[in-house]
Amino acid sequence: MSVRRAPILGTVAAALAVGLVLVGGSALLHRHVPAAGRVTVTGSTPVLAEDTGSPSPSVSATPSASPSTSPSAAPTPARTTPKPPAAPAPVSNLATRFRTIPAGTRQLIVVYSDGFAATYATVETFDKVNGVWQPALGKLSARIGTKGFSDHKVEGDLATPTGVYGIGPTMYGIAGNPGVRYPYHQLVEGDYWNEDGGSPGYNTFVHGADPGNGSEALWQVTPQYTYLAVINYNVPAVPADPPRGSAIFLHVEHPGHATAGCVALADSDLVRVLTWLNPGAAPRIVLAPSQVLNRY
Numbered sequence: 001m002s003v004r005r006a007p008i009l010g011t012v013a014a015a016l017a018v019g020l021v022l023v024g025g026s027a028l029l030h031r032h033v034p035a036a037g038r039v040t041v042t043g044s045t046p047v048l049a050e051d052t053g054s055p056s057p058s059v060s061a062t063p064s065a066s067p068s069t070s071p072s073a074a075p076t077p078a079r080t081t082p083k084p085p086a087a088p089a090p091v092s093n094l095a096t097r098f099r100t101i102p103a104g105t106r107q108l109i110v111v112y113s114d115g116f117a118a119t120y121a122t123v124e125t126f127d128k129v130n131g132v133w134q135p136a137l138g139k140l141s142a143r144i145g146t147k148g149f150s151d152h153k154v155e156g157d158l159a160t161p162t163g164v165y166g167i168g169p170t171m172y173g174i175a176g177n178p179g180v181r182y183p184y185h186q187l188v189e190g191d192y193w194n195e196d197g198g199s200p201g202y203n204t205f206v207h208g209a210d211p212g213n214g215s216e217a218l219w220q221v222t223p224q225y226t227y228l229a230v231i232n233y234n235v236p237a238v239p240a241d242p243p244r245g246s247a248i249f250l251h252v253e254h255p256g257h258a259t260a261g262c263v264a265l266a267d268s269d270l271v272r273v274l275t276w277l278n279p280g281a282a283p284r285i286v287l288a289p290s291q292v293l294n295r296y
Helices: 002-029 267-276 290-295
Strands: 038-042 045-049 107-113 120-129 132-135 140-143 163-173 184-186 191-193 205-207 228-231 249-252 263-265 284-289
Touching: 107 290, 120 263, 120 267, 140 267, 249 267, 263 267, 284 290
Parallel strands: 107 284, 163 184, 249 263
Antiparallel strands: 038 045, 107 120, 120 132, 120 140, 140 263, 163 228, 163 284, 191 205, 228 249
């Protein structure tokens, strides 16, 4: 019996020895490393962590994500206060120079030449928009009196009077109304313009008997009176000796000819002007050589 127990006792002793070794090894693994921090064990591999006095962060076995390759966001531009729009440049044209045009006038015709003796002229037209004169129809060529411009117009002198005038209340013509905004009278036989300086109806339209003394039979004057507007020179007539002149019209040009004192335009240009004119705009016409336009 004693012989059989010996192996058993030896086996137990051996097991106890192995246990002590394992316990000692564990204690050895958990000891502090002087001045180098604390050693932790993950699995079977030791890892050195800095001793900061706080618990050591756990070490992840997952590899860190690779750096982002997306472009960085564009910087936000600095906000700036928008500047107010610049004020429009002042308009400068022929019409803006006049000082004697009535405040209520919103359409202007300017007829000017190179000098008092010239028979060719330029016509410019203007609209007043929001209180500012703006060009309307562009520059047009015209003929004026055979004797050019005159500051002292008299009956029969073949000169165009200088000055600023209104437009008569009715337009006339041998042809039908081209589309004007004024009252329009198509001329018929018996329609005259009274040019008799000694008569009560001097410088007016009349229908009936010939007033005489050079009065014009309007329906017979072609092509000039195909269409016409009256320029209100000497209207109403001022008694004078000699008479101051009559029948100053804006009419169709007789090609190659100056006028007896009127302003003449090519047919198509005249129609443009007559249909543009608006009685509600109280139009005025300025007549003068360019050298003296500053009078007005």
